Amino acid sequence: MGKKNEKNGFMRYLIDTNIIIDHLRIGEEKATNFLKEVERGKIKASISVITEYELLISKKIFPSQKLIIQKLLTLLPLISITPSIVQQAIKFSQKYQLGMVDSLIVATAFKTKSILVTRDKIFSNIKEVKIDSLGN
Amino acid sequence: MTNQTLTKTREIRQKIEKLEEELQAIKWDISIPKVLKESIVDLTKGILGSKFEKGVEYQRRIRRKKWEKRMRKMGL
Numbered sequence: 001m002g003k004k005n006e007k008n009g010f011m012r013y014l015i016d017t018n019i020i021i022d023h024l025r026i027g028e029e030k031a032t033n034f035l036k037e038v039e040r041g042k043i044k045a046s047i048s049v050i051t052e053y054e055l056l057i058s059k060k061i062f063p064s065q066k067l068i069i070q071k072l073l074t075l076l077p078l079i080s081i082t083p084s085i086v087q088q089a090i091k092f093s094q095k096y097q098l099g100m101v102d103s104l105i106v107a108t109a110f111k112t113k114s115i116l117v118t119r120d121k122i123f124s125n126i127k128e129v130k131i132d133s134l135g136n
Numbered sequence: 137m138t139n140q141t142l143t144k145t146r147e148i149r150q151k152i153e154k155l156e157e158e159l160q161a162i163k164w165d166i167s168i169p170k171v172l173k174e175s176i177v178d179l180t181k182g183i184l185g186s187k188f189e190k191g192v193e194y195q196r197r198i199r200r201k202k203w204e205k206r207m208r209k210m211g212l
Contacts, residue, residue, distance in 0.1 A: 012164060018190070025188050027181035035177045041167050065183055072180040077163035083153050101196050112160070120196065 013038075013045040014109040015076065016118035017054045019134065020047070024055075024069065030134040034117065039075055045117070046077040048108045050101055085111050096126060 015034075022028035023035055037043040052073060056066055081104060088107035092098055098106065102122055106129055109116040115130045116123060123131050 021190055024180060024184045026186045032177060032181050039168060039175060039177050044164055060188065068180055068183055071176050075168055075176055079160055082156050099196060
C-alpha cells in the first residue's frame, strides 16, 4: 500500500499551500488526485501550521467555505514549528535568501524528512529537500 | 544563576524539544477512518471557484517583491 521509501518505509510529503489552493480553486487534476491518494491512505502527507493559517486567513472565503476547508485539513496532520525547524530555517534563509515563511516551510520538510509538494519555483534550487511539483 | 544551572536548564529544554518532535512524528501514524461515506476531497474540489484569486500565498515571493517595492518607494 502506498509509495515506499527504501530506508524509512513510507515516503512522507509536506504539501505546500499552493497545491491546496489549486485543488480548492479549480479542482486541478493533479492536485486533486494527489489529495485523493492521501484520503485513501496511500500517501502519507501533512501540512505546516503556516499553510493552515494561509488557507483560512483570506477574507474572501465565506465562513461556510471555511468550515468545509477545515474538513479537508482534517485529512492532513498539522506540523508545528519547533525550535529545531526554526534553526534549520535560519540556515536555509541565509543560504538561499528565502523569506521567513518560505524558509520555515522548507525547513519543516527537511526536519520531517518529507518531500515538499509545491509549485512555487522559489524552492527549485534547494538541494537538501526533494521537491515534487506534481508534473508542473 | 550558575553555569551548572544554566546547562541543566538547557538540557531539560532540549529534552522537551526532542519530545515535541517525537510527538509530531506520531501524528503521521494516525490514519484516516475508512468509514467516511463521502470523499472530503470531492466535497472541496473547486469549492472556491476559478474567480478566487490565487493570492500571495500561492507564490510567497510575489508578496516579498511587492513589499520590497513599497520599501524602495518609501526610500528605505
